Amino acid sequence: RYGWSGGYGTTWFNDPGKQLVVVSLRFAPGNSPKGRPHQHPGSVYVYVTKGEARLGIEGQPPKVVPMGQSFFEPIGAVHNVSESASPTEAAEGIAVMIVPDGAPLATPVPAEHAGH
Numbered sequence: 374r375y376g377w378s379g380g381y382g383t384t385w386f387n388d389p390g391k392q393l394v395v396v397s398l399r400f401a402p403g404n405s406p407k408g409r410p411h412q413h414p415g416s417v418y419v420y421v422t423k424g425e426a427r428l429g430i431e432g433q434p435p436k437v438v439p440m441g442q443s444f445f446e447p448i449g450a451v452h453n454v455s456e457s458a459s460p461t462e463a464a465e466g467i468a469v470m471i472v473p474d475g476a477p478l479a480t481p482v483p484a485e486h487a488g489h
Contacts, residue, residue: 390474391415400426400457400464410453411479415472417446424464429454440464451482 398419410431419428420443428444429435431451437458438444446452457464472478 388471391471392474394468394470394472394478396468396470396478398466398468400424400455400466402459402461402463403427403456404460405456408455409481410451410483411481412449412451413446413470413472413479414448414476415470416448417452418469419444419446419466420469421464421466423466424462425458426464426466427454427456427458428452452479 419426419438421438421440423440425437425439426444427435427437429452430446431453435454436444470478
């Protein structure tokens, strides 16, 4: 499972009606309970700041993203893998999202989309 905190949003001047949102992420160790698959209402850029994260979207094999590297989720992709690549240590990162004003940052999708 993963969680986010400390969100910061500002109007995205290049595209009225959208916001640029930055949140910190914590990816639980890979042997932790798995989070639900979800979608974001806009594109997401994840930059790993600690450890290695295992990230995946439906239709593609999960990727191990080491510290200093990034992962991109296109608009509407089902994000079905979000965890630390380590079975015992958490990973951390930041997410930069461009989302419509007032939209939730994530929406759960049915469990059959799980990629674990």
